[in-house]
Amino acid sequence: MRFRRLTPGYFRVLQMQAAGELKAEPRSLLAGVVATVLAVLGLGGSCYAVWKMVGQRRVPRAP
Numbered sequence: 001m002r003f004r005r006l007t008p009g010y011f012r013v014l015q016m017q018a019a020g021e022l023k024a025e026p027r028s029l030l031a032g033v034v035a036t037v038l039a040v041l042g043l044g045g046s047c048y049a050v051w052k053m054v055g056q057r058r059v060p061r062a063p
Contacts, residue, residue: 016022 013022
């Protein structure tokens, strides 16, 4: 079941899923694994970029 807009009916479906009254559509296991890998890569890239920026600020100053 796919909805194209955020309608009151869509929010009712979400509430029913959260309450356990309606089963969610089965998802592929591969999609969850790919999403997790992409999230880890994104966080790792962000942390690496911040680490490099912080490292550039610690340049010793000449007296």
